[in-house]
Amino acid sequence: MNAKKGDWVLIHNIVLKPEERAPQVPDDTKEVPLEMWVKGFINHDASVDDEVEITTMTGRIVRGRLIDINPYYKHDYGKCVPELLKIGLQLKDITFGGEDRE
Amino acid sequence: MNKDMSYLGVMSRRNKIMKNAVGIDYEAFESGTIAFDYEKMMKEIGYTLDEMQSIQKNVSIGNTPIIELKNLTKLSRKVSPKGKGARIFIKDEASNPSGSFKARRAANAVYHAKRLGYKGVIAATSGNYGAAVASQAAMHGLKCIIVQECYDSKGKGQPEIIEKARKCEAYGAEVVQLTVGPELFYTFLRLLEETGYFNASLYTPFGIAGVETLGYELAMQFREKEGRDPDVVVCTNAGGGNLTGTARGLIKAGAFDTKVIGASVNLKGLHMASDSQFNKKSFTTGHTGFGIPFSTWPDRSDVPRSAGRPLRYMDRYVTINQGEVFYITEALAQLEGLERGPAGNTSLAAAFSIAQELDEDKIIVVQETEYTGAGKHIQPQLTFARENGIEIKFGNPQDEIPGENIIFPEHPSYIKARDIDLNKIKKSYIKNCIEKTNVTNVSSEDLEFLIKDTKSSEEFVKKVLDELNIKYLQENLGV
Numbered sequence: 001m002n003a004k005k006g007d008w009v010l011i012h013n014i015v016l017k018p019e020e021r022a023p024q025v026p027d028d029t030k031e032v033p034l035e036m037w038v039k040g041f042i043n044h045d046a047s048v049d050d051e052v053e054i055t056t057m058t059g060r061i062v063r064g065r066l067i068d069i070n071p072y073y074k075h076d077y078g079k080c081v082p083e084l085l086k087i088g089l090q091l092k093d094i095t096f097g098g099e100d101r102e
Numbered sequence: 103m104n105k106d107m108s109y110l111g112v113m114s115r116r117n118k119i120m121k122n123a124v125g126i127d128y129e130a131f132e133s134g135t136i137a138f139d140y141e142k143m144m145k146e147i148g149y150t151l152d153e154m155q156s157i158q159k160n161v162s163i164g165n166t167p168i169i170e171l172k173n174l175t176k177l178s179r180k181v182s183p184k185g186k187g188a189r190i191f192i193k194d195e196a197s198n199p200s201g202s203f204k205a206r207r208a209a210n211a212v213y214h215a216k217r218l219g220y221k222g223v224i225a226a227t228s229g230n231y232g233a234a235v236a237s238q239a240a241m242h243g244l245k246c247i248i249v250q251e252c253y254d255s256k257g258k259g260q261p262e263i264i265e266k267a268r269k270c271e272a273y274g275a276e277v278v279q280l281t282v283g284p285e286l287f288y289t290f291l292r293l294l295e296e297t298g299y300f301n302a303s304l305y306t307p308f309g310i311a312g313v314e315t316l317g318y319e320l321a322m323q324f325r326e327k328e329g330r331d332p333d334v335v336v337c338t339n340a341g342g343g344n345l346t347g348t349a350r351g352l353i354k355a356g357a358f359d360t361k362v363i364g365a366s367v368n369l370k371g372l373h374m375a376s377d378s379q380f381n382k383k384s385f386t387t388g389h390t391g392f393g394i395p396f397s398t399w400p401d402r403s404d405v406p407r408s409a410g411r412p413l414r415y416m417d418r419y420v421t422i423n424q425g426e427v428f429y430i431t432e433a434l435a436q437l438e439g440l441e442r443g444p445a446g447n448t449s450l451a452a453a454f455s456i457a458q459e460l461d462e463d464k465i466i467v468v469q470e471t472e473y474t475g476a477g478k479h480i481q482p483q484l485t486f487a488r489e490n491g492i493e494i495k496f497g498n499p500q501d502e503i504p505g506e507n508i509i510f511p512e513h514p515s516y517i518k519a520r521d522i523d524l525n526k527i528k529k530s531y532i533k534n535c536i537e538k539t540n541v542t543n544v545s546s547e548d549l550e551f552l553i554k555d556t557k558s559s560e561e562f563v564k565k566v567l568d569e570l571n572i573k574y575l576q577e578n579l580g581v
Contacts (some may be wrong), residue, residue, distance in 0.1 A: 015280070016287055022109055022285050029283050029377040032255035036289065038281040039271075040485040058222060058245040060297065075264045075477035078485030083494055083510060087429060088436030094514065095177045095437060 001048045003069045006070060009042045010071040011054055011064035038062055105295075112291050120405065123294040123301035125218050128406040136535045137551035138407055140414075146349075148311035148409075149210060151354055155315055157213045161241050163205045164315055167194045168323045168467075173437040178457045178467065181515035188460035190453055191273065192468045193320055196442055200237035200269070201230065201473030203316055207304060207343065208234035210312035215300035216242045222299035226290040226404060228252060228263045229387045229445075230472055235302045236275035246275040247293055251286050253279065254380045261364045261486050262445070263387050264476030282380045287404065291520035303404045304343055310409035313347020314354060320469060321355035331357040332465040334456065336449040339419070340392035342400055342412035348469050349415030353369045361417045365452035365519065366393035368421040369504045381490045382505040384424050384483050388448045393419075394522075398530040399538070413524075413531055413556050420519035423499040425509040429482045430454055430517065444480050446472035455519040484508070528556040544574035 003009050016022075016034040040054030040062060052066045105111070108432045121127065131143040149157065158164045171190045179187030199207035209223075212235060215223050222245030225235045231247040239246035248270045253259045259279075266275045278293070280286055303309060317335075324332050335352065337345040349362045365528040367389040372379045374391040383389070397419070430451040431444045438495055457466050476482065488494055494508040498516050502509040512515050515567075532552055535541075541548065544567060552563045567574050 014339055018120060021283065022288070024375075025283055025285075026373055027377045029375055032281070034283050034285050034289075034379055035253070035255070035257075035281040037253075038276070040276075057271075057274065058247055058297070060276070066224050073264070073268045073476075075261045075268070076482060077476055077479060078261070078482030079488075081481055081484045081494065082490075083267060083496065084432055084481065084484070086496075087432040087510065091177065091437055091514065094180055095173055 003042050003046050003066060005044050007041060007042050007069055008038050008039065008071070009052070009053060009054060010037060010068040011062065012067050013064035036064075038064070042066070050100055055100050089097055107292070109285060109288050112288050112295075115295070116291060116576070117406070119291050120301065124303060124306055124328070124405060125300070126306065126405070128262045131407065132501045133547055136539050136548040138553070140411065144307050144311065144409060147307040149308060151314060151318060151332065153449070154210060154311060155162060156371050158206060158209045158312070158315055161199065161209055161238065162332065163198050163209050164319060166197050168192070168320070168327060169194055169440070171438050174433060174454060175457070177437065177514055178454055179462070182458040185462060186458055186460060186463050188457040188464035188466045189462075190457050190466055190468070192268065192450065192471055193316070194315070195341060195470040196446070196473045200234040202234065203313065203344065203470040204234035204444065205237065206229040206312040206315055207231065207309045207347075208238040208302065208312070210239050210308040211302040211306060212238035212244060214308050215302060216244060218300065220283065220298075220300035221245060222247065222297060223302040224249065224290065224293055224297065224299045225302040225304070226286055227304065228266060230266070231304055232266055233269040233273070235396050236270040236273035239275065240273045245299065247272070247297070247299065248268075248275050249278045249280065249286060249290050249293065250279055251282055253281050255281055255377050258381055260381065260386055261477035261482040265475060275377065278524045282302070282375060284375050285563040290404065301404065304341055305405050305408040305410050307409040310343050310347045313344060314327045314351035316469060317348040317351020319351070320348070320467065321352055321357040321360070324465065331360050332467045333460065334361045334363060334464070334466040336363045336365055336453045336466065338388040338446065338448040338470065339366050339397070339412055340387045340389065341403065341410055343410035344470070345412045346410045346415055362415055363452070363456065364393070364412060364416045365449040366390045366421055366522070367427055367448050368423050368502075371503070372505050378472060379505060381486070382492065384487050384492070384508060385445060388445045390421060394527070397527050399534045402518065411555060413528055414554060416524065419522040419524050419527065420452050420456070421522060422448060422455070422519055423502040423503065423509065425499045425502055426451045426517050428484065428508065429510045430521070431480050433514070440471075441474050443472035443474040443478050446470050451517060452519040454463050454514075455517050525562070528558055528562070529566050531556060531568060532563060536570060536572055542573065544572055546575050549574055
């Protein structure tokens with residue numbers, strides 16, 4: 001995939017390598033780098049995986065690896081959770097039905 | 103000029119960067135030992151209630167409705183002892199511009215930034231506060247950067263945080279997303295240094311003061327509607343600002359008899375900075391992972407002195423489990439016709455249980471709700487939990503193990519707010535004050551501060567100091 005100068009893109013970079021991480025970080029976190037993602041308009045033509053330079057929404061210049069062009073949101077309402085369907089039915093039954101305290 | 107940009111290099115410039123980025127000289131309120139003049143800080147740096155109301159009114163924040171939850175009250179009476187089951191109300195803060203009470207905090211911070219002439223604002227937050235700052239920055243024409251802890255090392259992100267990024271970007275903000283770790287603060291400092299923007303911290307005096315309007319409004323609304331103050335107000339507690347601001351507002355309204363209860367989701371056993379445990383939790387805020395450390399040491403935040411000091415105002419502190427909050431969120435939708443975000447319902451789950459301890463004529467209020475939407479909804483959050491190996495089932499929520507399962511109550515009578523020993527938390531706070539300042543002899547000023555900051559007594563603080571083998575002056579304080 002190729003990006004043209006001015007395209008809206010997502011880049012990724014490493015902020016801190018594992019050996020540069022803060023002393024108080026737990027062991028499992030210390031084994032991995034601190035990574036960063038940021039979006040902006042690309043300052044030159046490039047291909048995915050290239051090291052590129054972008055201008056963010058606030059006008060900052062940031063460098064990193066190009067990973068997506070015209071990125072979009074992929075979060076949603078999740079899958080069916082059948083257990084949830086039982087809750088409303090039971091609650092209505094108790095609230096408006098016969099069950100009562102002693 | 104080559105600045106040291108390493109972790110320790112940037113952290114060593116922390117105080118200077120912060121001073122430039124919040125425009126507050128915190129030294130002016132320090133005593134040099136444990137005590138600092140909290141009320142003076144709130145008075146000189148905050149705004150008056152009138153000013154805050156006018157700032158917020160200008161951006162259409164506040165005056166949110168009070169809603170009586172008649173069916174949830176009816177349900178709680180079905181499972182209460184006879185004569186018990188207080189009337190449950192919510193203050194519908196989701197109707198604020200950015201969809202939560204955080205708009206109040208952001209309104210003051212962004213107004214202040216604009217007044218001081220900053221070109222932009224930065225906030226480190228994965229939650230509703232980011233959306234609130236971005237929304238306010240849009241209204242004031244300021245630039246905005248939100249820094250989020252969002253992904254684990256596999257690039258998997260919490261759906262709720264991803265939704266929050268979308269909302270911030272919808273308001274025109276730049277969102278910087280990071281993997282798990284406390285070095286978010288390092289990135290945050292670098293951005294402040296690079297841009298010269300204002301630190302729209304959650305914990306400045308004006309941020310916390312922004313929530314005072316909520317507590318004040320709440321008392322006024324109840325006087326108008328019911329002719330009296332509420333008996334209990336439940337606040338979801340994380341960093342402490344929500345509870346602090348609300349309680350201060352209640353006091354400013356003269357509602358001295360209203361009890362303030364903090365509630366947090368129980369995430370015991372999960373380490374907040376752990377890469378492998380990050381996606382094992384279903385709540386990104388309002389949980390004990392923030393609530394406990396921020397209560398026992400509020401000054402761990404991104405400003406030298408936090409204006410959010412929950413122990414100063416809390417009458418009781420309870421936890422509630424993840425399954426119970428999800429369940430009550432479903433109940434709110436199915437019995438009351440109100441679809442609201444799960445995180446804001448932490449205190450609702452607690453209130454449902456506490457209402458059963460109170461007489462039928464008592465009033466218990468949940469002081470906030472939040473918006474809901476894709477990602478930020480019980481279904482995607484439960485889907486995400488299941489995909490991360492969490493078992494979801496019905497049973498007794500008391501058996502829930504954070505990071506292993508989510509247990510929906512088999513019956514609403516199983517919802518139980520569990521008390522945290524507040525004296526233990528207070529003791530731990532006092533211990534932290536001693537350790538962080540290396541004080542060996544507590545002065546009368548320190549003693550008085552500790553009594554106020556823990557809402558306790560001279561006897562209590564002295565007993566704790568005795569246990570810690572810390573000396574203190576013996577003169578009569580007259581408190």
